[in-house]
Amino acid sequence: MNELAESWPARFTIMVFSALILIFTGLLMLPIASAEGVTTPLVNAFFTAMSAICVTGLTVVDMASHWSAFGNIVIVLGIQIGGIGVLTVASLLGLAVSRRLGLKQRLLAASDTNPMRAHHGPVSESQTVGLGEIGGLLSAVLFSVLAIESMLTLLIFPRLLMMGEDVLTALWHSFFFAASAFTNTGFVPTADGMTPFETDPYMLTVLGIGVFLGSIGFPVIFALYRFAKVRGWKRPSRFPLHAKLTLLTTAVLIILGALAIGALEWSNGDTLGEQTIGQRFLSSMFMSTMTRSGGLATLDVEQMNGSTLLVMDMLMFVGGGSASTAGGIKVTTLAVLFLAAFAEARGYQDIQAFERRIPTEVLRVAVSVVLWAATIVATSSIILLHMTKAPLDHVLFDVISAFGTCGLSTGLTENLPDAGKYVIAATMWAGRVGTVTLAAAVAASSRSQFFRRPEERPIVG
Amino acid sequence: MNELAESWPARFTIMVFSALILIFTGLLMLPIASAEGVTTPLVNAFFTAMSAICVTGLTVVDMASHWSAFGNIVIVLGIQIGGIGVLTVASLLGLAVSRRLGLKQRLLAASDTNPMRAHHGPVSESQTVGLGEIGGLLSAVLFSVLAIESMLTLLIFPRLLMMGEDVLTALWHSFFFAASAFTNTGFVPTADGMTPFETDPYMLTVLGIGVFLGSIGFPVIFALYRFAKVRGWKRPSRFPLHAKLTLLTTAVLIILGALAIGALEWSNGDTLGEQTIGQRFLSSMFMSTMTRSGGLATLDVEQMNGSTLLVMDMLMFVGGGSASTAGGIKVTTLAVLFLAAFAEARGYQDIQAFERRIPTEVLRVAVSVVLWAATIVATSSIILLHMTKAPLDHVLFDVISAFGTCGLSTGLTENLPDAGKYVIAATMWAGRVGTVTLAAAVAASSRSQFFRRPEERPIVG
Ligand SMILES: [K+]
Ligand SMILES: [K+]
Numbered sequence: 013m014n015e016l017a018e019s020w021p022a023r024f025t026i027m028v029f030s031a032l033i034l035i036f037t038g039l040l041m042l043p044i045a046s047a048e049g050v051t052t053p054l055v056n057a058f059f060t061a062m063s064a065i066c067v068t069g070l071t072v073v074d075m076a077s078h079w080s081a082f083g084n085i086v087i088v089l090g091i092q093i094g095g096i097g098v099l100t101v102a103s104l105l106g107l108a109v110s111r112r113l114g115l116k117q118r119l120l121a122a123s124d125t126n127p128m129r130a131h132h133g134p135v136s137e138s139q140t141v142g143l144g145e146i147g148g149l150l151s152a153v154l155f156s157v158l159a160i161e162s163m164l165t166l167l168i169f170p171r172l173l174m175m176g177e178d179v180l181t182a183l184w185h186s187f188f189f190a191a192s193a194f195t196n197t198g199f200v201p202t203a204d205g206m207t208p209f210e211t212d213p214y215m216l217t218v219l220g221i222g223v224f225l226g227s228i229g230f231p232v233i234f235a236l237y238r239f240a241k242v243r244g245w246k247r248p249s250r251f252p253l254h255a256k257l258t259l260l261t262t263a264v265l266i267i268l269g270a271l272a273i274g275a276l277e278w279s280n281g282d283t284l285g286e287q288t289i290g291q292r293f294l295s296s297m298f299m300s301t302m303t304r305s306g307g308l309a310t311l312d313v314e315q316m317n318g319s320t321l322l323v324m325d326m327l328m329f330v331g332g333g334s335a336s337t338a339g340g341i342k343v344t345t346l347a348v349l350f351l352a353a354f355a356e357a358r359g360y361q362d363i364q365a366f367e368r369r370i371p372t373e374v375l376r377v378a379v380s381v382v383l384w385a386a387t388i389v390a391t392s393s394i395i396l397l398h399m400t401k402a403p404l405d406h407v408l409f410d411v412i413s414a415f416g417t418c419g420l421s422t423g424l425t426e427n428l429p430d431a432g433k434y435v436i437a438a439t440m441w442a443g444r445v446g447t448v449t450l451a452a453a454v455a456a457s458s459r460s461q462f463f464r465r466p467e468e469r470p471i472v473g
Numbered sequence: 474m475n476e477l478a479e480s481w482p483a484r485f486t487i488m489v490f491s492a493l494i495l496i497f498t499g500l501l502m503l504p505i506a507s508a509e510g511v512t513t514p515l516v517n518a519f520f521t522a523m524s525a526i527c528v529t530g531l532t533v534v535d536m537a538s539h540w541s542a543f544g545n546i547v548i549v550l551g552i553q554i555g556g557i558g559v560l561t562v563a564s565l566l567g568l569a570v571s572r573r574l575g576l577k578q579r580l581l582a583a584s585d586t587n588p589m590r591a592h593h594g595p596v597s598e599s600q601t602v603g604l605g606e607i608g609g610l611l612s613a614v615l616f617s618v619l620a621i622e623s624m625l626t627l628l629i630f631p632r633l634l635m636m637g638e639d640v641l642t643a644l645w646h647s648f649f650f651a652a653s654a655f656t657n658t659g660f661v662p663t664a665d666g667m668t669p670f671e672t673d674p675y676m677l678t679v680l681g682i683g684v685f686l687g688s689i690g691f692p693v694i695f696a697l698y699r700f701a702k703v704r705g706w707k708r709p710s711r712f713p714l715h716a717k718l719t720l721l722t723t724a725v726l727i728i729l730g731a732l733a734i735g736a737l738e739w740s741n742g743d744t745l746g747e748q749t750i751g752q753r754f755l756s757s758m759f760m761s762t763m764t765r766s767g768g769l770a771t772l773d774v775e776q777m778n779g780s781t782l783l784v785m786d787m788l789m790f791v792g793g794g795s796a797s798t799a800g801g802i803k804v805t806t807l808a809v810l811f812l813a814a815f816a817e818a819r820g821y822q823d824i825q826a827f828e829r830r831i832p833t834e835v836l837r838v839a840v841s842v843v844l845w846a847a848t849i850v851a852t853s854s855i856i857l858l859h860m861t862k863a864p865l866d867h868v869l870f871d872v873i874s875a876f877g878t879c880g881l882s883t884g885l886t887e888n889l890p891d892a893g894k895y896v897i898a899a900t901m902w903a904g905r906v907g908t909v910t911l912a913a914a915v916a917a918s919s920r921s922q923f924f925r926r927p928e929e930r931p932i933v934g
Contacts, residue, residue, distance in 0.1 A: 276859060318865050319858035353841035368927055372833045380814035397780035398737060404779050405865035466829055
C-alpha cells in the first residue's frame with residue numbers, strides 16, 4: 013500500500029475517496045439508517061454520502077428528521093473519515109510524495125525553525141516516504157483532531173444543556189457540532205438548526221474558532237503548536253512561511269469579507285436589517301468566517317442581495333488553507349498570485365514574502381489550480397443553468413459552494429431534479445479530490461530536461 | 474513629448490486618453506451634434522464619447538436617430554482615433570518602452586524571421602525609442618488601418634447599394650461599418666441596425682473578417698504581411714511566437730465558442746430556434762467572433778439562455794489580441810496561463826510553445842493582468858448589483874462587455890440610472906486604458922536586485 017501510494021498518489025487518492033463514497037451510500041440506503049425505516053432513494057443517499065465524505069454540508073433531505081440514530085452515526089463517521097482523510101492525504105501527497113522528499117523532512121521544512129534546512133533541488137530516492145513516517149503523520153493528525161474536537165465538545169456541551177437538552181443528547185449534539193465545525197462540514201444536528209444561536213456570541217464564537225482551526229490546515233496547526241511549545245525555553249522559533257501566508261491571508265479575507273457583507277446587507281430587512289448594531293457585526297463576522305468553508309448559516313442566504321452573494325462567491329472560491337479540511341483554491345494560492353503580481357509591479361526578480369523567495373514552480377501550480385477550479389465551476393454552472401433555467405446568482409452560488417465544499421446554499425440544491433443533484437455531487441467531488449490531487453500530481457511529475465529552447469516573449473495584456 | 478512618453482508611459486497614456494474623452498464629450502454635447510439640434514445631456518454625451526474612444530460600442534441613446542451628420546462624423550473620428558491610438562500606444566508601450574528596448578528591435582523581434590535576434594537580457598540605454606521610430610510605427614499603423622478599412626468599405630458598398638441606399642449614403646455607411654468592424658467598436662449606422670443582414674452570409678463574413686483582423690492586433694498583422702510578402706522570393710520565414718499563439722488561441726476560442734453558442738441556443742425559439750440549419754451555423758460563428766470584441770449582434774442577447782450568456786461572458790473576458798483594437802485580458806494572456814499549467818503538469822522546467830521557451834516574467838505579467846481584470850469586473854458588478862437589484866446574469870454580461878470593450882448588451886446598460894452609466898463608463902475606461910498600461914507599466918519597472926533571499930515553498934492548492 014505504501015508503494016502504491018507513492019507511485020500512484022493521485023489515482024490512489026481518487027480510488028480511496030470514491031470507494032468510501034460508495035460504501036457510505038450503501039450504508040445510508042439501508043432502511044435502518046432512516047428515521048422511518050424505509051430505503052432512502054439512491055440519489056439522496058449518494059448525495060448525502062458525497063456531502064459527508066467531502067465535508068461539504070450541502071443537503072437534499074432534512075438532516076434533523078430524515079436520518080435515524082444509526083444514520084446520524086454513519087454521517088458523523090463519514091465527516092470524520094472525510095476530514096481526517098483529507099488532512100492526511102493532502103499532507104502526504106502535497107507535502108511528502110510530491111517532490112519525492114522524505115515526509116518528515118517535508119513536514120519539518122514546512123514548520124521549521126531553521127531556514128537553512130529548506131529544500132534546494134532534487135533529493136535522493138532513499139528519502140522517499142517510509143511506512144513509519146505515514147504512521148507518525150497519521151498519529152499527529154488523529155491527536156490534533158481528537159484534542160481540538162474534545163475541547164470544542166466541552167465548550168458547546170453546557171450551552172446545549174442550558175437549552176434544555178438532556179445530558180446524553182446534549183453530549184451527542186455537542187460532539188456532532190464540534191466535528192461538523194472542525195471538519196468544516198456544516199451539518200447541524202438539532203431540529204431548529206442554527207436558529208437558537210443566531211444572536212448568541214458565545215456559541216458563534218466557539219463554532220467560528222472550530223471552523224477557523226479546521227480551515228487553516230494541519231501544517232499550520234502543527235507550526236502553531238511547535239511555536240507555542242518551544243517559546244517557553246528557547247528563543248522564539250521562526251514561523252514557517254506557509255503558516256504566515258495562511259494566517260495573514262485568512263485574516264484579511266475574514267475581515268474584508270465581514271466588512272463587505274455587513275455593508276451590503278446593513279439595511280436588508282430579511283437579514284441584518286432588524287438586528288442590533290452589535291448583532292450585525294457578529295453576524296457579518298460569523299458569515300464571513302463560514303465562507304472559509306464552514307458552511308453554517310445564521311443569515312438566510314436566499315434573502316441576501318445579489319451583490320452580497322457575489323462577494324460570498326469570491327470568498328468561497330478561495331476557501332481555506334492547504335492540507336486542511338477546507339475546500340476552494342486555498343488562501344496560499346491566492347496569496348501567491350497576488351505576490352507574483354506585486355513582484356512584477358515592483359520589478360523584483362523573485363516572488364518574495366516575509367524575506368523569503370518563492371520558487372516559480374509554486375506560481376505555476378497556483379495557476380494550474382485556479383484554471384482547474386474555474387473550469388469546473390464554469391462547466392457545472394453552464395450545465396445547471398441549461399438544465400434548470402434558474403437565475404445565475406443562485407446557480408453560481410450553489411456551484412461554488414459545492415466546489416469549495418462550503419455548504420452554504422440559496423436553496424437551489426435541495427430543489428434540483430435528480431440529474432442536477434448528480435451534477436452538484438460531481439462538483440463536490442472535483443473540488444475535494446481535484447485540487448488536492450491535482451496540486452500533488454502536477455508537483456510530483458518529473459522535471460528532467462537536458463536542454464533549454466531559445467527564449468521568445470509573446471506580448472500579454 | 475518623446476521623453477515624456479518614455480519616462481511616464483503609463484501616466485502619459487492615461488492623460489491622453491482622458492483628455493480625448495473630455496474633448497469628444499464636449500463636441501457631442503454641442504446642439505449641432507444632435508439630430509434635433511438640442512444639447513445632449515452630459516451623461517449621455519460622456520458615455521457615447523467614452524464608448525467611441527474606448528471602441529466599446531455600448532450605447533445609451535439610439536445611434537441611428539439621435540445624432541446629426543456632424544455628430545456621426547465626430548463619432549467615427551472618435552472610434553478611428555481610439556482604435557489607431559490604442560494600436561499605437563499599445564505597440565509603443567507594450568513592445569518598445571516597456572523593456573527599454575529600441576522600438577524597431579522590439580517590433581522586429583516580435584515579427585522576425587531570425588530566432589537568434591530574439592531578446593536576451595537587458596539592453597543599453599542608448600537603444601531607447603527615438604522620435605523617428607515613433608513616426609515609422611505610426612505610419613505603419615495608419616497605412617494598415619487605411620488599407621484594411623478601404624478594402625472593407627469596397628466590399629460592403631455594393632451590398633448597401635443593393636439594399637436601395639443612394640450612392641453617397643451607401644459610401645458613408647460602408648465606411649462607418651468598415652471602421653466600426655476593424656476598430657472592433659460595433660456601432661451600427663443604419664436605421665434598422667443589423668436586422669437586414671441577420672441571415673446574409675456575405676455581409677456577415679465581411680464584417681467577421683474585419684473584426685477578426687482588428688482583434689488579432691498590429692504585431693500579428695505586421696507578421697502576416699511580412700510572411701506573405703517575403704514568401705515569394707525567399708524560403709518561408711519563421712513566424713513569430715506571438716503571432717502563432719494569437720492566431721491559434723483566437724481560432725480555438727472562435728470555434729469552441731461557436732459550438733457552445735450553437736448547442737445551447739439550438740432550440741431557443743427567440744434566437745436560433747426558427748432559423749435553418751445553415752443559418753444557425755452562420756449565426757453561432759458570427760456571434761462567437763463578435764465576442765473577440767466586435768460587439769455587433771445578429772441574435773437578441775436579452776433572449777439568450779443564461780448558460781449561453783455565461784459562455785459569452787467567458788469569451789468576452791478573454792477578448793482579442795495584444796496591441797489590438799480589441800479588449801479583454803487578451804488571448805495570449807490566456808494561452809500563457811494554460812501553457813504554464815501544461816508545463817507544470819508535464820514537469821517541464823520552462824514554459825514552452827512552438828519550440829520556444831517563454832520567460833517567467835511573462836507569466837507574472839499575465840497573472841497581474843488577470844487579477845486586475847477580475848478585480849475591476851467584480852467591483853463594478855457588486856456596485857451595479859447593489860444599485861439596481863438587476864439579475865446577476867445581465868449585470869455580469871454588461872460589465873464584462875464594458876470591461877472587454879465588446880459592446881454586446883442584454884439591454885441593461887441603456888436602462889441604467891445615470892450613476893450606473895458612469896460605473897459602466899469607468900469600467901470601459903479601466904478595461905481599455907488599464908490592461909494596456911498595466912502590462913506596460915509592470916513590465917517597464919526596473920528589476921535591479923543584487924541579492925536573492927533564501928527559498929521557501931508555501932503549499933498551494
Ligand atoms: K463545508
Ligand atoms: K466593441
